[in-house]
Amino acid sequence: MGKRVTVEDIARELGISxxxxxxxxxxxxxxxxxxxxxxxxxxxxxxYVQNHIAKSLVLRKTNVIGIVIPKISHFFFSEVIxxxxxxxxxxxxxxxxxxxxxxxxxxxQAIRTLESQRVDGILISTAQNVADYDVYRQALARSTPxxxxxxxxxxxxxxxxxxxDRESARLLAAHFVQHxxxxxxxxxxxxxxxxxxxxxxxxxxxxxxxxxxxDESLVxxxxxxxxxxxxxMAPLLDRPDGARPDAVVAVNDPAAFGAMKAIxxxxxxxxxxxxxxxxxxDPRAExxxxxxxxxxxxxxxxxxxxxxxxxxxxxxxxxxxxxxxISSQLVIRRSCGCGAxxxxxxxxxxxx
Amino acid sequence: MGKRVTVEDIARELGISxxxxxxxxxxxxxxxxxxxxxxxxxxxxxxYVQNHIAKSLVLRKTNVIGIVIPKISHFFFSEVIxxxxxxxxxxxxxxxxxxxxxxxxxxxQAIRTLESQRVDGILISTAQNVADYDVYRQALARSTPxxxxxxxxxxxxxxxxxxxDRESARLLAAHFVQHxxxxxxxxxxxxxxxxxxxxxxxxxxxxxxxxxxxDESLVxxxxxxxxxxxxxMAPLLDRPDGARPDAVVAVNDPAAFGAMKAIxxxxxxxxxxxxxxxxxxDPRAExxxxxxxxxxxxxxxxxxxxxxxxxxxxxxxxxxxxxxxISSQLVIRRSCGCGAxxxxxxxxxxxx
DNA sequence: TTGTACGCGTTATCAA
DNA sequence: TTGATAACGCGTACAA
Numbered sequence: 001m002g003k004r005v006t007v008e009d010i011a012r013e014l015g016i017s018x019x020x021x022x023x024x025x026x027x028x029x030x031x032x033x034x035x036x037x038x039x040x041x042x043x044x045x046x047x048y049v050q051n052h053i054a055k056s057l058v059l060r061k062t063n064v065i066g067i068v069i070p071k072i073s074h075f076f077f078s079e080v081i082x083x084x085x086x087x088x089x090x091x092x093x094x095x096x097x098x099x100x101x102x103x104x105x106x107x108x109q110a111i112r113t114l115e116s117q118r119v120d121g122i123l124i125s126t127a128q129n130v131a132d133y134d135v136y137r138q139a140l141a142r143s144t145p146x147x148x149x150x151x152x153x154x155x156x157x158x159x160x161x162x163x164x165d166r167e168s169a170r171l172l173a174a175h176f177v178q179h180x181x182x183x184x185x186x187x188x189x190x191x192x193x194x195x196x197x198x199x200x201x202x203x204x205x206x207x208x209x210x211x212x213x214x215d216e217s218l219v220x221x222x223x224x225x226x227x228x229x230x231x232x233m234a235p236l237l238d239r240p241d242g243a244r245p246d247a248v249v250a251v252n253d254p255a256a257f258g259a260m261k262a263i264x265x266x267x268x269x270x271x272x273x274x275x276x277x278x279x280x281x282d283p284r285a286e287x288x289x290x291x292x293x294x295x296x297x298x299x300x301x302x303x304x305x306x307x308x309x310x311x312x313x314x315x316x317x318x319x320x321x322x323x324x325x326i327s328s329q330l331v332i333r334r335s336c337g338c339g340a341x342x343x344x345x346x347x348x349x350x351x352x
Numbered sequence: 353m354g355k356r357v358t359v360e361d362i363a364r365e366l367g368i369s370x371x372x373x374x375x376x377x378x379x380x381x382x383x384x385x386x387x388x389x390x391x392x393x394x395x396x397x398x399x400y401v402q403n404h405i406a407k408s409l410v411l412r413k414t415n416v417i418g419i420v421i422p423k424i425s426h427f428f429f430s431e432v433i434x435x436x437x438x439x440x441x442x443x444x445x446x447x448x449x450x451x452x453x454x455x456x457x458x459x460x461q462a463i464r465t466l467e468s469q470r471v472d473g474i475l476i477s478t479a480q481n482v483a484d485y486d487v488y489r490q491a492l493a494r495s496t497p498x499x500x501x502x503x504x505x506x507x508x509x510x511x512x513x514x515x516x517d518r519e520s521a522r523l524l525a526a527h528f529v530q531h532x533x534x535x536x537x538x539x540x541x542x543x544x545x546x547x548x549x550x551x552x553x554x555x556x557x558x559x560x561x562x563x564x565x566x567d568e569s570l571v572x573x574x575x576x577x578x579x580x581x582x583x584x585m586a587p588l589l590d591r592p593d594g595a596r597p598d599a600v601v602a603v604n605d606p607a608a609f610g611a612m613k614a615i616x617x618x619x620x621x622x623x624x625x626x627x628x629x630x631x632x633x634d635p636r637a638e639x640x641x642x643x644x645x646x647x648x649x650x651x652x653x654x655x656x657x658x659x660x661x662x663x664x665x666x667x668x669x670x671x672x673x674x675x676x677x678i679s680s681q682l683v684i685r686r687s688c689g690c691g692a693x694x695x696x697x698x699x700x701x702x703x704x
Numbered sequence: 705t706t707g708t709a710c711g712c713g714t715t716a717t718c719a720a
Numbered sequence: 721t722t723g724a725t726a727a728c729g730c731g732t733a734c735a736a
Contacts, residue, residue: 004494006713017723022715030721047494052468053409054713057728062405064448064469072437078430085424085451089458094465096416097449099437106441113446116404117416142356142399257639287609287639358729369707374731382705406729409712707736712729720723 005048013042025050056118065310066096066114068107068124070151071224074254075282076299077125080149083303084123091311093120100127102224108135114144121145121310126153128190128224145313149306150297152194159313159321161306163328165195168295169202169249170209171330172277175293176247177210179338181275184212185245187222187232187255199251199279218245222255229258237266247275247336253282256292260335271337281331291333302326357400365394377402408470417662418448418466420459420476422503423576426606427634428651429477432501435655436475443663445472452479454576460487466496473497473662478505480542480576497665501658502649504546511665511673513658515680517547520647521554521601522561523682524629527645528599529562531690533627536564537597539574539584539607551603551631570597574607581610589618599627599688605634608644612687623689633683643685654678 007025011018016035023031024039025048031039042048056062065088069077081097088095096119100107107127112135114122122144124136128151136156139146145158152160176184186203189196204214222232229250236245250256256278263274270276270290278285281296305324332338359377363370368387375383376391377400383391394400408414417440421429433449440447448471452459459479464487466474474496476488480503488508492498497510504512528536538555541548556566574584581602588597602608608630615626622628622642630637633648657676684690 004713007715008713018713019715019724020722023722026715032721035721047490049464049467049494051409051470051713053405053414053470054728055715056405057403057409057713057730058715060728067449072430072434075427075430078424078427081449082424082451085449089451094469095449097433097437097447099434099441112401113404115401117446118403118405138399142401284636284639287636287641289639289641356729359731360729370729371708371731372706375706378731384705387705403729406712407731409714409729410731412712705736708734710732710734712731714728715726716728717726718724720721 004051005043005046006051007048010039010042010046010048013046014038060118062118062120063092064094064096064117064119065307066098066110066117066119066122068098068100068110068114068122070100070102070107070125070127072099074224076150076252076280076297079299080125080303080306083300083305084307085303086300087304087307087311093311102127102129104129104131108132111135111139115139115142119144121147121314123147123149123306123310125149125151126193128193128196131192145310147306147310147313149302150195154194154323157321159306159309159324161302161309161324161326162194163295163297163302163326165198166202166205168279168328168330169199170206171202172279172293172295173203173206173249174209175330175332175338176249176275176277176336177206177212179336181247182212183215183218183243183245184247184249185218185220185236187229187248187250187259188219189224189251190221196251203249222251222258224252225254226258226261229255230262231258233259233262237262237268245274247271248277250276250278253278253280253285253292253294256294256335257282257284257288260288260292270335275337276335285331286333288335290335293333293336293338294331296329296331298326298328356403357395357398358403359400362391362394362398362400365398366390412470414470414472415444416446416448416469416471417659418450418462418469418471418474420450420452420462420466420474422452422454422459422477422479424451426576428502428604428632428649431651432477432655432658435652435657436659437655438652439656439659439663445663454479454481456481456483460484463487463491467491467494471496473499473666475499475501475658475662477501478503478545480545480548483544497662499658499662499665501654502547506546506675509673511658511661511676513654513661513676513678514546515647515649515654515678517550518554518557520631520680520682521551522558523554524631524645524647525555525558525601526561527682527684527690528601528627528629528688529558529564531688533599534564535567535570535595535597536599536601537570537572537588539581539600539602539611540571541576541603542573547631548603555601574603574610576604577606578610578613581607582614583610585611585614589614589620597626599623600629602628602630605630605632605637605644605646608646608687609634609636609640612640612644622687627689628687637683638685640687642687645685645688645690646683648681648683650678650680 098110285292450462630646637644
């Protein structure tokens with residue numbers, strides 16, 4: 001930062017006090033109209049830009065909200081960010097973006113950095129192997145409002161915005177069961193992260209409800225990306241004919257895409273040989289061949305609600321934590337082989 | 353922000369001066385080992401978190417870099433952000449993310465906000481209707497380093513990181529010409545933004561080089577999203593048989609996807625009736641049916657180079673502006689009907 | 705090795 | 721309506 005124009009400079013220029021300048025610049029009362037005019041002109045002429053750093057220091061409020069994203073490249077998260085931004089923009093907050101890259105170490109570091117930056121609150125979706133909750137507790141103890149989204153940690157007294165992952169997974173798995181699939185595999189997320197746990201549990205519930213025994217060997221941890229989905233399919237596809245799964249419920253769409261590629265690479269057909277389902281409703285889901293049946297998570301809305309909740313916490317000091325559940329939707333396409341082509345809005349409608 | 357522990361608090365607790373505490377916490381020399389140990393213990397015990405705001409104020413350096421993104425939901429930009437983040441993380445910079453939403457007003461506001469936040473530098477890709485360069489000039493005049501990426505403004509003395517848009521568009525259009533297409537349309541970006549201008553120019557050059565007259569009615573401004581691409585196709589598809597274009601070069605992939613949908617909705621085939629090409633290499637390009645021939649822009653690398661260049665400017669005061677050209681690549685898939693299936697890395701390899 | 709004085713740029717407070 | 725003073729939390733410069 002080079003030499004910058006300060007209120008002091010403007011005050012000196014006009015032969016008045018810096019307080020009057022400050023009042024004029026901030027549209028505060030008790031300033032003579034003529035004086036105000038002179039101040040604004042001088043500010044423009046000198047190229048004054050308010051120093052928000054100094055303002056934050058004295059006001060003890062930065063108007064900055066921190067975000068911790070586990071995987072920037074995931075479409076879901078970029079949509080959440082878009083939702084968050086729309087709300088924070090309206091409320092005059094800025095966004096400090098950090099990336100944990102699925103690492104708990106980097107996540108902890110990010111949270112500490114955000115606290116150090118004195119953000120007014122933090123929006124976070126945990127890294128996939130989250131295990132130690134101390135860093136969250138500490139932030140909360142220092143009264144930094146925290147709101148989780150999608151990947152949550154419950155019982156910390158922090159709000160969380162997410163879909164009903166368990167019920168959604170149950171619904172998806174039940175859909176396969178009801179259409180006659182017998183050996184339904186699950187590509188699972190890491191079991192430490194909320195959505196991994198919940199989606200697995202929903203899958204189990206669906207099987208149980210329909211009297212299908214839970215077979216541990218049909219559950220393979222894939223993680224959340226394409227490569228993981230691809231690799232997790234190997235042990236399942238290596239099974240002999242008749243022992244191979246006839247359907248796969250993936251923990252999310254990227255994993256499902258990887259699985260679909262693995263299935264095709266073996267020369268098998270989707271859904272005739274193996275049906276596939278996912279989670280997210282990634283833009284690719286309607287373009288992949290065949291279209292991917294999936295649970296649509298309204299990412300933009302999740303971002304909006306999370307940001308609103310956080311700002312609410314910020315304003316009310318410490319409002320009660322809420323568990324906010326956003327409704328999801330089963331989108332049926334051809335990958336599940338269940339006939340109905342209940343297509344989602346086509347591409348042109350994805351644009352704003 | 354609630355009541356926070358300060359260096360003063362620690363100093364009082366230990367009966368020493370705040371300077372010694374500051375030195376100890378920052379790993380500076382001239383501190384007795386025993387004293388340092390005591391300070392670090394007390395800091396941990398009291399839950400001290402450095403106030404980066406105060407530090408920034410006194411050091412006149414925030415270690416924050418501002419980003420201005422025209423369209424968060426565009427895959428290309430989320431990849432750029434990922435690249436930027438990888439560099440800034442390594443160098444200890446934080447990211448303040450702003451969104452112009454393609455509005456020049458919001459963009460100007462964003463830049464002023466970032467200046468107000470005293471970011472050490474700004475990375476920006478302009479809004480599509482950029483026309484007034486004053487806000488950039490002012491930022492530069494106040495010695496806020498500025499680096500453009502993808503959508504640039506030249507001749508301002510700011511660095512710019514981008515592919516060779518003109519040459520890439522020329523290459524793509526020439527590819528169509530060489531494969532016998534005669535009536536090649538162009539879905540153009542707004543003509544005010546660099547990539548809109550350059551890509552149109554490359555398209556013209558390719559036609560000219562092959563003796564095909566430039567037909568203004570074959571150039572329709574689509575903007576950068578799916579809906580724009582879809583709608584821009586209407587006048588082209590409304591032409592009678594024989595006057596319809598036999599190929600379309602879209603300004604980017606989202607527009608190309610919209611165009612493909614429009615073509616299919618008319619019951620026409622790709623590429624037999626109309627061939628399509630795009631720009632970006634969006635993840636959907638290899639999944640759409642048929643696969644989209646496109647110019648691959650290495651988004652991640654663009655982000656990396658832009659961030660490196662900015663940090664370089666920050667460190668060297670004001671190094672010379674550079675025009676940094678990242679090499680792009682023509683990825684041939686089936687949408688251009690040119691045979692060669694030069695497939696890009698498959699999905700599983702997209703993951704990190 | 706440790707401490708004192710001061711300034712970073714702004715606003716709140718209280719006095720004029 | 722305006723101004724003087726102090727404070728936000730920290731680090732630099734210099735003194736002890």
